[in-house]
Amino acid sequence: xHILWLKTELLHPVDKGGRIRTYNxxxxxxxxxxxxxxxxxxxxxxxxxxxxxxxxxxxxxRVPFRTRPKRSAGFYGELLANLVSPLPYAIAKYRSPxxxxxxxxxxARGDVDVLVCDFLFPSINVPDGLPCPTVLFQHNVxxxxxxxxxxxxxxxxxxxxxxxxxxxxxxxxxxxCRRFDHVVAVSEQDRxxxxxxxxVTSASSVPTGVDVHYFEPPAGARxxxxxxxxxxxxxxxxxEDAILWFAEAxxxxxxxxxxxxxxxxxxxxxxxxxVALGERDPAVTVTGGVPDVRPYLxxxxxxxxxxxxxxxxxxxxxxxxxxxxxxxxxTVGAEGLPVAPDxxxxxxxxxxxxAAAVVALLRDPARARALGAQGARTxxxxxxxxxxxxxxxxxxxxARPVTA
Numbered sequence: 001x002h003i004l005w006l007k008t009e010l011l012h013p014v015d016k017g018g019r020i021r022t023y024n025x026x027x028x029x030x031x032x033x034x035x036x037x038x039x040x041x042x043x044x045x046x047x048x049x050x051x052x053x054x055x056x057x058x059x060x061x062r063v064p065f066r067t068r069p070k071r072s073a074g075f076y077g078e079l080l081a082n083l084v085s086p087l088p089y090a091i092a093k094y095r096s097p098x099x100x101x102x103x104x105x106x107x108a109r110g111d112v113d114v115l116v117c118d119f120l121f122p123s124i125n126v127p128d129g130l131p132c133p134t135v136l137f138q139h140n141v142x143x144x145x146x147x148x149x150x151x152x153x154x155x156x157x158x159x160x161x162x163x164x165x166x167x168x169x170x171x172x173x174x175x176x177c178r179r180f181d182h183v184v185a186v187s188e189q190d191r192x193x194x195x196x197x198x199x200v201t202s203a204s205s206v207p208t209g210v211d212v213h214y215f216e217p218p219a220g221a222r223x224x225x226x227x228x229x230x231x232x233x234x235x236x237x238x239x240e241d242a243i244l245w246f247a248e249a250x251x252x253x254x255x256x257x258x259x260x261x262x263x264x265x266x267x268x269x270x271x272x273x274x275v276a277l278g279e280r281d282p283a284v285t286v287t288g289g290v291p292d293v294r295p296y297l298x299x300x301x302x303x304x305x306x307x308x309x310x311x312x313x314x315x316x317x318x319x320x321x322x323x324x325x326x327x328x329x330x331t332v333g334a335e336g337l338p339v340a341p342d343x344x345x346x347x348x349x350x351x352x353x354x355a356a357a358v359v360a361l362l363r364d365p366a367r368a369r370a371l372g373a374q375g376a377r378t379x380x381x382x383x384x385x386x387x388x389x390x391x392x393x394x395x396x397x398x399a400r401p402v403t404a
Contacts, residue, residue, distance in 0.1 A: 001396065002034045004106055004115045004132075005057065006122045008094050010045035012052050015268055015289065016233035017315045018139055021186075022118055024211060026056035028389030034058050036106065040065035040096060040122070061106065063099045070235070088146070088168040091124055099125040107132055114396045123176045133399040136180040141190050143170035145238065148309035148332070152241060174198040182399035184392065187336025204395040208315055208337065209388035212380045214294075215322035221298040226260040226362060229300035229325070231293050231316050234286075235269035238309040242333075246306040246354075247277050247284060253355035255283065258362045263304075266296050297323035302361045302368065305333035306354060317345070318383055321375035326368040328357045338382075344375045 005026065014023045026035055037057035042065045046052075053060040068074040082089040099122070106112065107130050116135045117123045120142050126134065146166035153159040177183050177194050183203040185191040191205040230246070232239040243265055254261045261283070265274060268289035278286035290296070297303065303320035307330055317337060320327050327334075327345035334347060341347040346361070348354040361368040 001032075001113045001393070002036070002111050003029065003396065004036050004038060004103075004112045005118060006099075006103070006116065006126065007037065007039040007118045008121050010039055010041060010049040010053060010062075011056060012046040012049035016236070018119065020315050021139060021208065023056055024209060024385040025389050025392055028385050029393060030056060030058065033393065036061065036112070038099070038102060038106065039063070040094065040099060042067045061102060063096060063102055065096055065099075067093065086168065086171075087124075088165050088172060090142070090165070090169070091121060091172055094121045095124050100127055103127060103130075114399060116396065117180065120173055120176060123180070126180075128179070133181045133396075134179075135182045135184060135396055135399050136177060137184045138177070138190065138194070139186055141173070141193055143173050144193075145309060146170075149237065152308055182395065184395045188338075189336050202399065204391075204398065206391045206395060207383055207388055208318055209383050209385040210315070210318035210322050210379050212322055212384050215297070215319050217298045217324050223325075223365075223368075224299045224301050225365070226258060226262060227299060227301050228254070228261060228263045228304050228358065229266065229296050229302075229320075230263070230304050230306075231266045231296065231319075233269065234265065234267040234274050234288075235271060238307055239267065240271050240274055241309050242305070242307045243274055243277070245308060246304060247281070249351040250304075250306060250355050250358070251283075253351060254358050254362075257355075257359045261358075261362060264296060264300075266290055266293055293319070294323060297325050300325045301365075302358055303327045304354075304358065305329035307333035318379050321345070321372075321379045324369075324372035324376045326361050326371040327375060328354065328361065330354070339375070339378065343371075344378050345371065 041062040150162035194200040303325040
């Protein structure tokens with residue numbers, strides 16, 4: 001099968017959830033199928049990103065593209081211009097006539113068996129009426145993310161802006177999901193939502209995976225008695241919201257019971273608000289980007305996922321579980337993952353309950369070890385990338401027209 005894969009970025013560095021999922025999926029698919037990777041390229045990827053693309057594709061096609069840096073004058077200008085657009089800003093910013101033309105020319109060669117649009121964002125550049133089946137790979141329900149941004153916003157202007165972006169995203173996402181021949185979701189919950197709320201008639205779910213060979217605790221690793229760890233791209237709003245909420249509402253409750261408790265925030269591009277946490281509280285360490293998250297996961301007394309906003313599934317949870325770290329998450333944080341609460345991880349949603357769950361693990365290391373060991377068994381037996389890629393290929397084949 002020849003797969004034409006559309007993306008808005010090169011994958012290196014492989015340092016955030018969407019890239020990790022795509023990279024591992026494609027690396028496995030490439031073993032059995034031919035992959036042409038068509039992407040926008042704004043020059044922001046790692047210097048070796050183009051050379052390393054052959055790790056996950058057979059052919060790389062780049063379309064030059066320019067994005068505005070966040071918080072720049074051009075960025076705010078685009079936000080103002082978007083006020084009169086029917087499209088959400090997160091979609092409109094990726095419009096590229098050059099990418100649309102390249103899709104048409106690649107498909108016109110006649111050897112593409114299926115086009116996969118990775119995330120909703122590049123779909124704006126996919127023409128109607130292509131001669132090959134089209135698959136929309138939905139890592140999240142994008143409208144749900146914006147709805148939750150609206151729900152947690154406190155400033156009236158921000159709340160109103162998020163409400164409008166939510167409305168636009170929901171309308172665009174629903175139309176795109178119906179426009180593609182098949183939708184692949186990352187959880188059964190998301191698949192059901194696409195069918196129920198968007199009227200999608202052809203959809204499947206492919207679970208999140210983890211590299212069970214890479215994420216394995218080293219022999220003799222010893223866990224910290226009091227260190228809490230969070231990992232994630234810290235310029236992603238749901239992660240920023242999560243850690244600011246944890247530091248304000250949950251960590252003080254944990255430290256009231258366990259004064260030695262500390263928090264380590266691991267992830268690329270921390271926002272000024274996240275950096276400030278570490279500057280004003282000696283119990284909080286903000287590392288920024290790191291070359292390897294495994295040392296942090298292997299020593300964590302507990303891995304915390306206090307996410308209140310988001311959709312799709314959190315790769316970070318499976319990575320922590322594979323490293324045998326005991327996990328405490330909100331319901332939203334673990335949403336879409338087929339994990340058993342109280343067996344694979346602990347679930348708590350309000351600050352008091354979340355803090356109590358963390359404190360229970362800090363005070364009972366035997367329980368923490370048992371929780372970590374069971375979580376590791378669950379992901380190793382069910383969610384390797386090899387198995388996940390097989391299911392994704394089956395979904396692509398399902399989107400192909402039946403021939404006599």
